[in-house]
Structure formats: C-alpha cells, structure tokens
Amino acid sequence: MIWKIYNHGFVVRTATVTIGFDLTRARLRKAPDFGLTDHVLTRIIQQCDALFISHRHEDHADEWVAQTFIDHDKPVVAPPDVWADQPVHRKITHLKREAHSLQSLPIQNGKRSLKVVVYPGHQGNEILCNNSLVFTPEGMSFAQTGDQSNGDDFTWSDHVGEHHRVDVLMPNCWTPDIDRTAKGFDPELIITGHENELGHTPDHREPFWLTYAKLEQSPYPLVLMGWGESFHYLPPTEVETRRNR
C-alpha cells in the first residue's frame, strides 16, 4: 500500500516492512499554517521502519522528523550534505551514492534488512539528491527521485531498468524530461509527487493536470494521487511480466 503525503512524501507498506520517503511536517516559511502536527507525524513515524531523505531542502528534509526516527532506533538515509553542521549528522546513515550497486540497510533492530541502490542524483548542478531504489524483503522495489533535475545524470538514469526491476517509480512531477526518466527506470507503475508545492511561488506550483497532460501518452501506467490518498499496488505475476516485455 502506498500513501502519498504532502508534498513529495510517501509511505510504502508491504507485509513485512514500512518505508518513508521525504516525510516532513511541511512547516513552510511561505505557508506557515499549512503543516501537519507533531502528533500526526509521530503516529506515521511509529508505523515506519526507515526514512529516505532525497536532499536538504525543507520541503523534503525536516530535522525534527529525522531526529524522531533516530530516537525510535529507525535508520535515516540521506546525502552527506544534509545538516552537515548539525549534531544529528553523525546519526544519519550515508550509503554510497553509486549507480546500480545494491547495499544492505538493517531495519527493525536487525531483524530484517532492505536492499537499497542510492543513485547519485542532483538538483541542478550543486545539490546532492539521492534517487533511492529500495527493495523490500518480498522483492518489490520502489524508487523516489527527490528534486532530480540534472541532464548529466541521464548517463545512469537511462539504464536503471536494465540493472534492476522497478515496481513503482515516484518522481518529482516537474523533473525535466519525465518521459526519459520513466523509460530509464522502466517501472510497472508511476506515482508522481510534488504537485502544487505551496512553498514555491505560484509559477513553480505545478498543477496536477500538468502531470496528467505530460504522461497521458506514456506507455507506463500512472496513478495521480492527492495528498493523503493511498493505492494498493499489486505486482504483476511472472507470466504477465514476460508477456509485457
């Protein structure tokens, strides 16, 4: 089950694990009264086993959320430049940013582990932006791209699907050339995020209809969700996968 949380946040739950991506309270400087309460976020965090933070911007990274995960002995994975000058930095897990390489992340106090590829993405030229591809113990996989927006990164993103089977791709709706990103990851399903970011000025609050317009002709199925909605994803059977290829 996949829940979309404001704004590029997701919670993914399978039979054995629950994973958070870019969860924040959305305490936005430009919309300070909009955010979720500590209480709501704490309840969500209690359900999760790990948090993946794509990059340092406040609409993706909330230090209070990261610290609460850590206080509950749940790993937080982020690029090395997130809160580099804060005490929380040494409690954060910095996996290698390396295309296609599977790494292991213990969760649930070592009872289980996730397999993770941290693709070395960027927002623009400077900001490190992990594109995390996470495999659950069931072998299902979920990729979230943060604010990925760097033309040079197509050198690896064009080939993700050749190395790994991707179930669900959760890209930022405004990533440049979303069709090329989709083709590179070659997922079974796309669920976009980051529509109508209230922390952005109106010219950069991409509307939901624009995502639909961009992906209407895409060969990949799209589920376009509002904040708080959920979708029960069923992976294809092996026979269906072979038939589709």
Ligand SMILES: [Zn+2]
């Ligand atoms: Zn963003």
